[in-house]
Amino acid sequence: MALTRDTLKNIIGASLKAQLSEQVIGCDECLEMVDQFAEHILDGKEIPEALRLVQLHLEGCPPCKDEFEALLTALREMDGSQ
Numbered sequence: 278m279a280l281t282r283d284t285l286k287n288i289i290g291a292s293l294k295a296q297l298s299e300q301v302i303g304c305d306e307c308l309e310m311v312d313q314f315a316e317h318i319l320d321g322k323e324i325p326e327a328l329r330l331v332q333l334h335l336e337g338c339p340p341c342k343d344e345f346e347a348l349l350t351a352l353r354e355m356d357g358s359q
């Protein structure tokens with residue numbers, strides 16, 4: 278099998294994906310960072326790499342997503358009352 282540019286790209290792409298899934302965080306880590314994540318969302322800031330893991334976790338974990346949405350609502354209400 279000849280290694281073409283596309284083959285290489287596929288191999289690299291696959292290993293990057295594997296790396297990313299190894300980095301998936303648990304609920305504890307997610308909840309530790311979720312307030313930072315919510316602040317970035319509210320401020321409309323770009324989400325840094327570390328917080329993308331939170332985003333990834335929230336997409337696959339409904340209980341944490343509920344937590345995040347409650348936090349977002351609370352933060353919005355706090356902003357409104359200041």
Ligand SMILES: [Zn+2]
Nearest residue numbers: 304307338341
């Ligand atoms: Zn979770």
